[in-house]
Amino acid sequence: MVLCTEPFKVTAQNIARVLGLPDYPFLLVQHPIGSCTLPELKARAEIAYRQALPILLGN
Amino acid sequence: MQLYAPTSTTPKRKAFRAPALATIDGMRIGILENGKLNAEEMLNEVAQLFVQRNGCTVRTLASKSNASAPAPGNTLVTVAQEVDFLLTGLGD
Amino acid sequence: MPGALSRIHEVPDDLLAAIDYCYEQGWTDGLPVVPPAVDRVDAMRAADRRPAETVIATHPATGLELSLHAAAVNAVMAGCLPEHFPVLVAAFEAMNRPDFNFHGSTASTGGSAPLLVVSGPYADDIGMNADVNLFGPGNRANATIGRAVRLILRNVFQMLPGISDKSTQGNPGKYSFCIAERARGNPWPLLCETQGYPAGASSVTVFAGGGFCNIENHGGNTPEQILGSVADAMANYGCITLGQSVVILAPEHMRVVADAGWTREETQNFLFAHAKRTVEGMQGVGKYRDREYDKQHGEGAHALAEAGFVHRGLSPDDILITLGGGDAGGHSCFIPSWSRGRGSILQHAEIRKRS
Numbered sequence: 001m002v003l004c005t006e007p008f009k010v011t012a013q014n015i016a017r018v019l020g021l022p023d024y025p026f027l028l029v030q031h032p033i034g035s036c037t038l039p040e041l042k043a044r045a046e047i048a049y050r051q052a053l054p055i056l057l058g059n
Numbered sequence: 060m061q062l063y064a065p066t067s068t069t070p071k072r073k074a075f076r077a078p079a080l081a082t083i084d085g086m087r088i089g090i091l092e093n094g095k096l097n098a099e100e101m102l103n104e105v106a107q108l109f110v111q112r113n114g115c116t117v118r119t120l121a122s123k124s125n126a127s128a129p130a131p132g133n134t135l136v137t138v139a140q141e142v143d144f145l146l147t148g149l150g151d
Numbered sequence: 152m153p154g155a156l157s158r159i160h161e162v163p164d165d166l167l168a169a170i171d172y173c174y175e176q177g178w179t180d181g182l183p184v185v186p187p188a189v190d191r192v193d194a195m196r197a198a199d200r201r202p203a204e205t206v207i208a209t210h211p212a213t214g215l216e217l218s219l220h221a222a223a224v225n226a227v228m229a230g231c232l233p234e235h236f237p238v239l240v241a242a243f244e245a246m247n248r249p250d251f252n253f254h255g256s257t258a259s260t261g262g263s264a265p266l267l268v269v270s271g272p273y274a275d276d277i278g279m280n281a282d283v284n285l286f287g288p289g290n291r292a293n294a295t296i297g298r299a300v301r302l303i304l305r306n307v308f309q310m311l312p313g314i315s316d317k318s319t320q321g322n323p324g325k326y327s328f329c330i331a332e333r334a335r336g337n338p339w340p341l342l343c344e345t346q347g348y349p350a351g352a353s354s355v356t357v358f359a360g361g362g363f364c365n366i367e368n369h370g371g372n373t374p375e376q377i378l379g380s381v382a383d384a385m386a387n388y389g390c391i392t393l394g395q396s397v398v399i400l401a402p403e404h405m406r407v408v409a410d411a412g413w414t415r416e417e418t419q420n421f422l423f424a425h426a427k428r429t430v431e432g433m434q435g436v437g438k439y440r441d442r443e444y445d446k447q448h449g450e451g452a453h454a455l456a457e458a459g460f461v462h463r464g465l466s467p468d469d470i471l472i473t474l475g476g477g478d479a480g481g482h483s484c485f486i487p488s489w490s491r492g493r494g495s496i497l498q499h500a501e502i503r504k505r506s
Contacts, residue, residue: 058079
């Protein structure tokens with residue numbers, strides 16, 4: 001599971017395409033991460049977790 | 060006029076995703092953090108939700124020494140044998 | 152392993168239309184390119200007789216490969232002459248080393264551009280500029296070799312602005328960032344000599360340059376005064392990291408340093424010792440990190456690393472310093488590494504003529 005922030009979505013999609021997986025699904029959260037407080041990280045983690053569930057289960 | 064394309068002539072790659080999991084409950088999670096600020100903390104927060112809600116375990120913690128370089132092959136091989144899925148980050 | 156030759160595009164026999172075609176294909180850096188006509192590429196290829204499919208660099212993340220052929224195509228587009236080609240090839244041989252990390256330094260929000268410093272007689276052989284307007288504009292070899300680097304990163308390795316090149320603000324050096332080291336009046340051994348190449352050989356050093364800082368000092372007349380202003384520029388809060396540095400001293404400044412008998416090593420030591428900020432100052436701007444301080448002051452710390460301070464770089468050897476620029480003007484420059492630490496380390500390679 002690859003997590004990235006919204007400005008890097010196009011970057012992630014590009015590299016997935018070059019590596020032969022053009023439809024690879026990513027976990028996408030709000031930018032930035034580096035300066036987040038712990039509550040902000042927890043909120044982003046919740047969003048990432050909910051995105052991850054259907055991907056992991058192939059739904 | 061005939062112009063050469065300036066692009067690479069490397070053949071396109073093909074790859075395959077890992078198969079879907081039958082269940083998430085009790086799965087082993089690996090974390091590969093990329094050394095960026097708060098990367099480890101972010102991935103840990105996500106992993107902890109799987110621990111609390113799905114009874115997962117965090118089996119492996121590995122770090123990339125260089126955020127922008129691919130993970131060393133031996134890191135991925137080692138981690139892949141010990142976990143059911145891996146959490147990692149891309150970008151900042 | 153790439154195929155030998157790339158696809159051929161048939162375009163009308165009209166130069167201006169061909170220039171427009173290159174724009175439409177997305178092959179340019181925003182400026183018009185020389186259309187890579189087959190005969191021009193063949194002439195460029197003659198500058199290196201190895202097989203066209205010879206790989207000189209590989210992208211570590213995508214596996215895309217740079218062949219001699221593709222390098223020649225982009226060199227034509229940049230406006231290079233065949234005699235410029237060996238410098239370009241050597242530059243990518245150096246950039247290909249993992250420690251340079253050409254993917255990271257190009258993709259990063261940090262927005263670096265590979266700086267090429269050509270050292271030795273080959274710079275003169277191909278008419279490079281080491282003098283007035285060192286960093287441009289005006290000299291074909293400097294401008295086009297540097298430009299070819301960018302076109303290759305873009306066209307071959309698909310490091311496209313906004314997609315796989317996420318530089319927040321970019322960098323003018325991304326158009327071209329290539330100079331020759333000045334031999335005339337240089338009191339120190341040339342880089343190619345200190346790098347261990349045989350007598351008569353030339354080298355290109357590649358460095359992930361994060362920007363360009365002009366250091367003006369027309370009043371200083373001791374090494375401490377001149378280099379004090381250089382050190383201060385190196386330690387400005389916007390630049391200070393554990394990364395490497397390039398300092399190009401102008402002849403006016405080098406004369407002050409050389410007249411006092413300072414060696415390159417003494418100069419590097421002074422700069423390292425003085426390019427520093429207090430821990431409190433770094434904390435005040437949110438740039439202090441325990442693990443970075445520990446890296447600089449822990450096991451293996453350089454003797455000049457002073458407790459309570461964060462220095463720029465890990466040791467004086469992290470500072471590449473030499474002579475460049477015109478005879479008049481108290482204007483030197485400092486170029487910080489893109490990397491905040493050891494994420495990109497400068498590399499060098501010998502320039503070889505294989506024609």
